[in-house]
Amino acid sequence: MLNRQSAFATFARRIARWQRKAGRHGMPWQGTRDPYRIWLSEIMLQQTQVATAAGYYQRFLQRFPNVNTLADASMDDVMRHWAGLGYYARARNLHQGARTVMARWHGEFPRDAATIAQLPGIGRSTAAAIAAFAFGAREPILDGNVKRILTRHFGIEGDPGRSAVTRCLWTLAEQTLAAAPANLDITAYTQGLMDLGATVCTRRRPRCDACPLKSSCYARLAARQEDFPARTARAARPERNCQMLILRCEDCVFLQRRPAAGIWGGLWCPPQYDDRAGLAAALDDWGTTLSDARQLPPFHHDFTHFRLHVEPWLATIADHRPAEPISAPNWIATTELRTTALPAPIKKLFAALFRDINPPAADSAEYS
Ligand code: SF4
Incomplete structure (x- = not known):
């Protein structure tokens, strides 16, 4: 088994450095600290490809440029700008969330991940990403991409859909961040995890040669990339x-x-x-x-x-x-x-x- 302690020490630093050099840059939602814009992008990207989300993101912002205009809009208007993007609960939650920000916090978006997670449709990982990108909060994230990277890099067996495995992965996400240097660029690290999972440590045929973690990755060293994460047994779709x-x-x-x-x-x-x-x-x-x-x-x-x-x-x-x-x-x-x-x-x-x-x-x- 991999020496985890030594891998923890360099994990975040290597990903942040890789992101600055080889990660994704110039996406419409990057280069801003506006929590409303970051929130919108994180929600849109939850179940939508970057290329599809980009157009919707810009059109949505033209109509609803800030949390105030979104809160004031009718549900029908919001739905009209979301139509075709699918997963409509996201639009309803955004609308409701904007109203909550206006009513509870007078339009001031909360700064800490725990409070952000109180908004509808925002889980722990999304709240952490918003807090990191908007306010530089040092919070771990754990979306599907990060689960794949962690299970492969640390050789975590078991279905990540099971709560015991999820807990283990959250602990790893916390530990890797805790072991990172104090001056870690949290924005580059958080974005780097997302970019690495989307472009290098992909579900099929990961490009290990281009990966900043290749020297310490358990799955690569054991040639078991396809074994992680363990497949979730799915029932046939009714x-x-x-x-x-x-x-x-x-x-x-x-x-x-x-x-x-x-x-x-x-x-x-x-x-x-x-x-x-x-x-x-x-x-x-x-x-x-x-x-x-x-x-x-x-x-x-x-x-x-x-x-x-x-x-x-x-x-x-x-x-x-x-x-x-x-x-x-x-x-x-x-x-x-x-x-x-x-x-x-x-x-x-x-x-x-x-x-x-x-x-x-x-x-x-x-x-x-
Ligand atoms: S070395 Fe390969 S399997 Fe390991 S984290 Fe990098 S891309 Fe993923």
């Missing part, structure tokens, strides 16, 4: 089905706002039904029938915990129900769909159906 009704009347389409909790929370969607009987009953309510509707090509969408198979149907009605006048907010003009907060696959579906809508950038998976 499958669900739904019928989706795209109902047109004049130049409008009927949409419903999804409940805040659950898939596509807070976004606008066509009504969904569990089966064709439910769809047929709904069409009957609207004064039309399944045989008058047009079946569109089916598609599926992957959420974190299940795959949703969607059978969309397009129905056109001449008269809206008196209970749902055309002026009701559920009837949205097709020309306004481009700026409506829609989930990415629905936006794509509408782009194929209606002009005036641009398809969004593809994203891999979404959840509540």
Whole structure:
């Protein structure tokens, strides 16, 4: 087993030095100490690739340049600027978090990681990263990239998803930081851990020759890089089905706002039904029938915990129900769909159906 004590002493220093020389620089969220901007970038990057997040980050900041404007915005406005990025709970938590910062701390972002971690959607590692980047706080981080580096470098067996292994990794993260020199550049170290995991110590085929830890890495010396971190046994992703009704009347389409909790929370969607009987009953309510509707090509969408198979149907009605006048907010003009907060696959579906809508950038998976 590797001599941990000697590895601790140089671990952080080597990563910080490597980051300055070979890490990622010039990303839109770097070079600022503004905790609001750093918070936004950390949340956006949680489940999104750097290249995708960059555009969203800049557009989001143009509309919500500070915590005050975000707190004052409507949920719908926030969702509109997040639509297509997926993982919509992040947007709801940001919005709620901005309101908390305004209400509890008069717009002053908290400086210490423990207080930052009280904001919704922020775990210990994200809070530590924000505190390090914004305020130079000397706090350890432990995201997926760091877990991979630590398990490989220190030869930690066991599934990092298990709490005992996670505790062990947090202890290592604390120890490596505690053993670092007092003048450690915490920004370079924190960014270095992220960069090393993203660009060198990658999940598949790590580039050990380019790694600043190669001389002390257990996995490399034992040629066991593929064994770490131990794979989490995953159950097969369950499958669900739904019928989706795209109902047109004049130049409008009927949409419903999804409940805040659950898939596509807070976004606008066509009504969904569990089966064709439910769809047929709904069409009957609207004064039309399944045989008058047009079946569109089916598609599926992957959420974190299940795959949703969607059978969309397009129905056109001449008269809206008196209970749902055309002026009701559920009837949205097709020309306004481009700026409506829609989930990415629905936006794509509408782009194929209606002009005036641009398809969004593809994203891999979404959840509540
Ligand atoms: S030497 Fe290889 S396996 Fe070890 S930390 Fe560096 S990139 Fe990862």
